[in-house]
Amino acid sequence: MAKRLCLLLLKAAAILVPAYLLQMLIDSRSINPYYAHVMIVMSIFVILSVSLNLVVGITGQFSLGHAGFMAIGAYAAAILTKNPGLVLPDFITGYPLFILATLAGGILAAAAGLLVGLPTLRLRGDYLAIATLGFGEIVRILLLNWPFVGGASGYFGIQRFTSFFWAFLFAAVTVLLIRNFINSSHGRACISIREDEIAAETMGIPTTRYKVIAFVIGAFFAGIAGSLMAHLNRMLIPASFSFMLSVEVLLMVVLGGLGSISGSIGASVFLTFASEALRQFRELRVIVYALLLIAIMLFRPKGLLGNQELSLSLLKKASLTAVARFRRRQKDAASTTPAD
Amino acid sequence: MQQLINGISLGSVYALIALGYTMVYGIIRLINFAHGEVFMVGAFAGFFAITEFGLSFWPALAAAMVFCALLGMLMERLAYKPLRNAHRVAALMTAVGLSMLLMNGAIAIDWIGASPKGFPQVIEIKKFRLMENVVVSTDQILTLAVALFLMMLLQFIVHRTMMGKAMRAVSQDKDAARLMGINVDKTISFTFALGSALAAAAGVLFALNYGVVMFNMGMMPGLKAFVSAVLGGIGIIPGAMVGGMLLGVTETAVSAAGYSMLRDAIAFVFLILILLVRPAGLFGKNVREKV
Numbered sequence: 001m002a003k004r005l006c007l008l009l010l011k012a013a014a015i016l017v018p019a020y021l022l023q024m025l026i027d028s029r030s031i032n033p034y035y036a037h038v039m040i041v042m043s044i045f046v047i048l049s050v051s052l053n054l055v056v057g058i059t060g061q062f063s064l065g066h067a068g069f070m071a072i073g074a075y076a077a078a079i080l081t082k083n084p085g086l087v088l089p090d091f092i093t094g095y096p097l098f099i100l101a102t103l104a105g106g107i108l109a110a111a112a113g114l115l116v117g118l119p120t121l122r123l124r125g126d127y128l129a130i131a132t133l134g135f136g137e138i139v140r141i142l143l144l145n146w147p148f149v150g151g152a153s154g155y156f157g158i159q160r161f162t163s164f165f166w167a168f169l170f171a172a173v174t175v176l177l178i179r180n181f182i183n184s185s186h187g188r189a190c191i192s193i194r195e196d197e198i199a200a201e202t203m204g205i206p207t208t209r210y211k212v213i214a215f216v217i218g219a220f221f222a223g224i225a226g227s228l229m230a231h232l233n234r235m236l237i238p239a240s241f242s243f244m245l246s247v248e249v250l251l252m253v254v255l256g257g258l259g260s261i262s263g264s265i266g267a268s269v270f271l272t273f274a275s276e277a278l279r280q281f282r283e284l285r286v287i288v289y290a291l292l293l294i295a296i297m298l299f300r301p302k303g304l305l306g307n308q309e310l311s312l313s314l315l316k317k318a319s320l321t322a323v324a325r326f327r328r329r330q331k332d333a334a335s336t337t338p339a340d
Numbered sequence: 341m342q343q344l345i346n347g348i349s350l351g352s353v354y355a356l357i358a359l360g361y362t363m364v365y366g367i368i369r370l371i372n373f374a375h376g377e378v379f380m381v382g383a384f385a386g387f388f389a390i391t392e393f394g395l396s397f398w399p400a401l402a403a404a405m406v407f408c409a410l411l412g413m414l415m416e417r418l419a420y421k422p423l424r425n426a427h428r429v430a431a432l433m434t435a436v437g438l439s440m441l442l443m444n445g446a447i448a449i450d451w452i453g454a455s456p457k458g459f460p461q462v463i464e465i466k467k468f469r470l471m472e473n474v475v476v477s478t479d480q481i482l483t484l485a486v487a488l489f490l491m492m493l494l495q496f497i498v499h500r501t502m503m504g505k506a507m508r509a510v511s512q513d514k515d516a517a518r519l520m521g522i523n524v525d526k527t528i529s530f531t532f533a534l535g536s537a538l539a540a541a542a543g544v545l546f547a548l549n550y551g552v553v554m555f556n557m558g559m560m561p562g563l564k565a566f567v568s569a570v571l572g573g574i575g576i577i578p579g580a581m582v583g584g585m586l587l588g589v590t591e592t593a594v595s596a597a598g599y600s601m602l603r604d605a606i607a608f609v610f611l612i613l614i615l616l617v618r619p620a621g622l623f624g625k626n627v628r629e630k631v
């Protein structure tokens with residue numbers, strides 16, 4: 001018991017200490033504010049891609065509505081922090097308010113996920129893709145026509161709460177929770193659905209329930225990411241939650257590997273960086289993304305990493321085989337030289 | 341009454357696009373997300389045939405259909421055929437990628453660009469007054485007539501020709517069809533060509549009705565056409581026609597009732613409802629899944 005507690009504290013420290021240190025570097029301007037911003041965006045995309053990977057990569061259900069869930073979380077949380085006392089009691093202010101609002105945004109997004117997921121996930125086949133795509137568009141259209149949040153001109157004056165520390169913390173917690181989910185018996189059930197739905201059902205797995213659970217969890221974290229985005233940019237425009245955003249997150253999942261959490265993290269970091277670097281070639285960037293998506297699907301349909309995790313043991317194994325190969329080659333060389 | 345006429349005219353366009361979705365889904369079980377973009381390319385092909393090559397309406401329509409039929413076959417050959425036995429999600433993602441590629445490729449091409457372009461009035465628009473306040477214009481009649489003609493042609497191809505027989509056989513059982521000596525690849529290719537040609541016709545008719553062509557015009561009609569296909573029962577050709585008409589009429593009725601803002605949302609409400617109540621669609625039969 002005490003050992004487990006120690007391990008838990010150690011893990012918490014492993015997340016908190018680097019987050020805190022990096023935040024200090026940012027505060028003292030040792031890290032340029034622009035890079036700090038990019039780092040926060042990376043963390044947000046890590047949340048988005050890891051949560052989408054749970055739906056697409058692990059459970060094998062094709063969702064195109066991540067931007068829609070993100071928009072719900074973003075607007076819900078922004079409304080709560082902008083109007084303290086509207087829903088939550090008004091003595092909650094500052095960071096507690098931010099965290100509660102973020103969780104509320106996630107819960108609302110999850111509820112929307114339940115609403116879309118229940119009718120469509122009962123069915124086999126590809127209805128989810130269209131339903132989520134349509135859902136994302138509906139959310140965008142409704143937000144455009146809702147005067148309370150500023151409609152098309154945007155929702156302004158949101159307080160800035162998202163710092164690197166918080167973004168990193170949320171990302172780390174997301175990754176941990178989803179990893180634990182995947183490694184639990186529930187996660188195994190989800191993987192079995194991906195591999196063969198009929199076989200899974202025959203083995204007594206309630207497939208619809210697990211598909212909905214994975215989908216709702218994915219939506220929840222998308223909502224969280226939306227709230228972080230809202231409190232980073234301090235304004236929200238419906239147009240920024242377009243279909244393109246969903247596709248961008250999807251590309252991160254595919255690039256990293258369907259079912260690989262570490263792959264998603266790596267791909268999010270890489271693609272966020274690439275987007276920033278290619279900022280001036282906007283249209284070209286999208287075309288490159290589309291070609292990349294098609295090329296990966298044609299030549300490596302499971303994504304770059306497949307469903308493998310990049311971990312220390314994998315590195316160890318790879319380095320060991322590399323060393324062994326090197327030794328063997330040396331030996332071969334040594335044994336062939338005298339013959340010459 | 342007026343709204344009914346407008347609705348039928350819009351619905352026949354949806355129905356034409358939906359036919360492509362439904363045929364492709366029927367034969368290889370794939371939602372071709374890029375189908376809406378084929379519709380857009382068709383509209384632009386018609387646009388250029390008229391403005392650049394000075395063709396009149398009918399040759400332009402034919403040119404657009406031929407161009408898109410080739411495009412559809414090319415897409416199938418390059419992107420979908422290698423994935424025919426791969427995981428379903430892989431094929432779907434490729435379809436999304438293709439759709440993005442066509443849409444953003446259109447922006448990147450100089451003479452299409454990101455701004456809308458006016459579609460020339462190639463036919464003389466006359467308005468006929470049927471009743472007190474019911475007006476039908478020639479472009480609406482033309483749309484409906486062309487759509488009905490193409491649907492009848494399609495029915496003829498599917499039910500009366502050898503190729504149609506092959507299509508029906510492949511959609512029932514690909515392996516059995518191959519054993520019977522049917523060239524499955526050719527049949528699938530032909531299905532794509534047929535569906536894309538119909539989408540192109542829909543694109544030209546849509547552009548004629550609304551008078552504009554734009555790079556993202558394929559997205560919403562594409563989605564709604566898919567909903568129409570599901571509404572009628574995906575994979576069933578008459579279902580797509582009825583579904584498209586039904587959606588078109590409902591949509592115009594809703595916007596006439598003053599909720600034009602919610603017009604685009606109706607299609608998805610339809611989708612969720614039909615999936616809840618009757619997932620196989622209005623004309624569908626429940627098929628038990630076999631291992």
